[in-house]
Amino acid sequence: MTKVSDLIFPALPYDFKALEPHIDAMTMEIHHDRHHKAYFDNLQAAVKDSPMASMDFIDLLNNISKFPVAIRNNGGGHYNHDLFWKVMSPDGGGQPNGVLAAAIDKHFGSFNAFREKFETAAKTRFGSGWAWLCVKADGSLDVCSTPNQDNPLMDVADCKGTPILGLDVWEHAYYLKYQNKRPDYVGAFWNVVNWTEVEKNFKNAQ
Amino acid sequence: MTFQLPELPYAPDALEPHISKETIEFHYGKHHATYVNNLNKLVPGSPFENASLEEMIKKAEGGIFNNAAQVWNHTFYWQCMGPNAGGSPTGRLLNEIVSNFGSFDAFKETFSASAATLFGSGWAWLVVDAEGKLHITQEGNAGNPLRKGLKPILTCDVWEHAYYIDKRNRRPAYIDDFWKLVNWDAVAKHYES
Numbered sequence: 001m002t003k004v005s006d007l008i009f010p011a012l013p014y015d016f017k018a019l020e021p022h023i024d025a026m027t028m029e030i031h032h033d034r035h036h037k038a039y040f041d042n043l044q045a046a047v048k049d050s051p052m053a054s055m056d057f058i059d060l061l062n063n064i065s066k067f068p069v070a071i072r073n074n075g076g077g078h079y080n081h082d083l084f085w086k087v088m089s090p091d092g093g094g095q096p097n098g099v100l101a102a103a104i105d106k107h108f109g110s111f112n113a114f115r116e117k118f119e120t121a122a123k124t125r126f127g128s129g130w131a132w133l134c135v136k137a138d139g140s141l142d143v144c145s146t147p148n149q150d151n152p153l154m155d156v157a158d159c160k161g162t163p164i165l166g167l168d169v170w171e172h173a174y175y176l177k178y179q180n181k182r183p184d185y186v187g188a189f190w191n192v193v194n195w196t197e198v199e200k201n202f203k204n205a206q
Numbered sequence: 207m208t209f210q211l212p213e214l215p216y217a218p219d220a221l222e223p224h225i226s227k228e229t230i231e232f233h234y235g236k237h238h239a240t241y242v243n244n245l246n247k248l249v250p251g252s253p254f255e256n257a258s259l260e261e262m263i264k265k266a267e268g269g270i271f272n273n274a275a276q277v278w279n280h281t282f283y284w285q286c287m288g289p290n291a292g293g294s295p296t297g298r299l300l301n302e303i304v305s306n307f308g309s310f311d312a313f314k315e316t317f318s319a320s321a322a323t324l325f326g327s328g329w330a331w332l333v334v335d336a337e338g339k340l341h342i343t344q345e346g347n348a349g350n351p352l353r354k355g356l357k358p359i360l361t362c363d364v365w366e367h368a369y370y371i372d373k374r375n376r377r378p379a380y381i382d383d384f385w386k387l388v389n390w391d392a393v394a395k396h397y398e399s
Contacts, residue, residue, distance in 0.1 A: 034375040073325050126272050127327035127347035128366070148326040171327070171366035172375060180236040180367065 039077025076149030089194035134161030135205035164201035224383035275348035288389035359396035
């Protein structure tokens with residue numbers, strides 16, 4: 001467990017320019033150093049001097065409807081971006097292997113069928129939000145999307161589970177390079193997905 | 207009914223340096239145009255085949271609502287701004303703003319806070335209620351106050367696409383510049399109509 005007050009603002013696990021040409025260095029710098037940092041700082045400010053500071057972060061997200069909206073927005077903002085950086089890598093792309101590949105085939109029919117479902121979730125989320133691959137309570141895999149900085153850990157989410165892959169579709173994630181062309185960004189994302197990390201997340205979620 | 211992208215009421219570079227030509231070219235030429243195109247694809251065969259944008263804003267759900275409202279919202283947003291604008295309103299509108307919010311500066315501060323704190327994508331609005339009283343409201347995504355029986359007279363788009371090219375993550379800087387572009391004559395017309 002990690003207490004909210006013990007969370008750390010993570011360094012990006014690679015250079016700003018490491019995901020080019022798929023995600024540009026300027027976008028990565030502003031996204032990590034400004035957007036994510038603001039969510040992290042605002043979360044810490046919102047829990048300061050409150051019993052929420054010593055709560056387990058995941059418990060807090062699981063029960064988010066009981067807490068102020070600033071916790072939902074900034075707690076989600078921190079969790080989602082922390083996951084997002086890790087599930088990408090300059091050595092990413094390709095397809096998953098092993099148990100994750102088998103589970104994707106089992107639940108979606110094929111990797112391509114999964115990919116199409118995930119892309120649809122990412123492209124059709126109206127406004128700001130995230131697309132997810134998550135592990136549901138019964139161990140099955142599901143694809144869904146959530147608005148703003150919500151995520152499937154939250155009791156307010158339409159789809160519930162443990163996220164193992166997330167794609168940020170806020171305009172700030174892609175506007176400098178792709179502008180209005182979100183589908184191009186979603187297509188490029190596959191080139192940087194760190195399937196080793198996603199498989200690790202999958203095993204941890206069992 | 208086929209909807210058309212209305213003409214921009216000024217040149218794409220007319221709002222510089224506050225809003226760049228590049229932003230307007232994407233925002234009007236791509237985003238606004240896409241909402242019009244999407245709506246024209248969704249309406250045929252739907253219960254809204256002969257409906258106005260306002261009727262769809264009041265009654266539709268899902269894609270038809272989102273695209274109809276975004277067509278309306280953007281057309282209205284362009285009208286609320288102009289070159290050689292800014293400053294403050296005059297006459298009856300100014301009096302109403304002062305009587306509702308205490309002062310023009312207090313109004314600006316509340317509206318700016320509303321625009322800055324809307325989480326995610328959406329719009330800040332100055333609206334008139336059925337009794338003629340002014341209110342500041344926030345709407346997420348495509349939200350439009352007409353749906354709640356309120357009459358919009360001023361709006362500020364705070365989707366990131368409205369400011370990301372020019373201001374990146376600094377939404378408050380965009381809102382500060384927005385005041386330099388507000389066409390108060392147009393807002394007064396919305397108010398008087």
